[in-house]
Amino acid sequence: MSDQSPLIVPMTVEAFVVNDHVRMGGGNSFYRAQMYYPNLFQCENGGLYNVDTRFVTNSVITCSSNPQQNVTTSQYYNGVYLKWRLPDALTQGAQDNAKGRTIFPRVPNRWLIVRYNGPVAGRAAAAWIVESDYLWANGALACPQNVSQVGSLYVQPQAPGNNTPASVYMGQSVPLATTPWQESGHTLHLTALAPGNPAFAFYQPT
Numbered sequence: 001m002s003d004q005s006p007l008i009v010p011m012t013v014e015a016f017v018v019n020d021h022v023r024m025g026g027g028n029s030f031y032r033a034q035m036y037y038p039n040l041f042q043c044e045n046g047g048l049y050n051v052d053t054r055f056v057t058n059s060v061i062t063c064s065s066n067p068q069q070n071v072t073t074s075q076y077y078n079g080v081y082l083k084w085r086l087p088d089a090l091t092q093g094a095q096d097n098a099k100g101r102t103i104f105p106r107v108p109n110r111w112l113i114v115r116y117n118g119p120v121a122g123r124a125a126a127a128w129i130v131e132s133d134y135l136w137a138n139g140a141l142a143c144p145q146n147v148s149q150v151g152s153l154y155v156q157p158q159a160p161g162n163n164t165p166a167s168v169y170m171g172q173s174v175p176l177a178t179t180p181w182q183e184s185g186h187t188l189h190l191t192a193l194a195p196g197n198p199a200f201a202f203y204q205p206t
Helices: 020-026 039-042 071-079
Strands: 013-017 032-035 049-052 080-086 094-096 102-103 110-117 124-136 150-161 163-176
Touching: 013 020, 020 071, 032 150, 039 163
Parallel strands: none
Antiparallel strands: 013 080, 032 049, 094 102, 110 124, 124 163, 150 163
């Protein structure tokens, strides 16, 4: 193929502004759920559970290793949450009758997010790379300063030759203004579905 120009695919992107009123307003409370993969041991799906009850509180999130990194829940949770929908072609599986399973195409694992603001003559920009299949070496970041620094739970075999499901944390957001981008080489071959989690591409994880 000789045409090397970018392929532009229209996508629906929504922004949700979260502040103290949204988190603690009452009546229309939101919560942040994550998958509960131990359910797979009972042959059930991963299931979404509200394990992050701090989201609707006015409290302090402590860092046991460095109390100077303690943050309030306002600092930790408040901000703009982005949600984008994968193109339909990536959410449609093809039935393989020979193997008896539905095969879904792989989805992008690197996303460039650019935010513009200000007048046209003096417009400023900020950019991030979301590395959706980055694997945290030590399980998770020890003392995240905001929720964007927290990975999403995923499930993998416990070890080569051992298919016992094990939860791992994956995904990171890299602010390009302060952090030089370096490719980690991780590739989980993600699709719109995850093991035991048909809602993988449709929920906001903790």
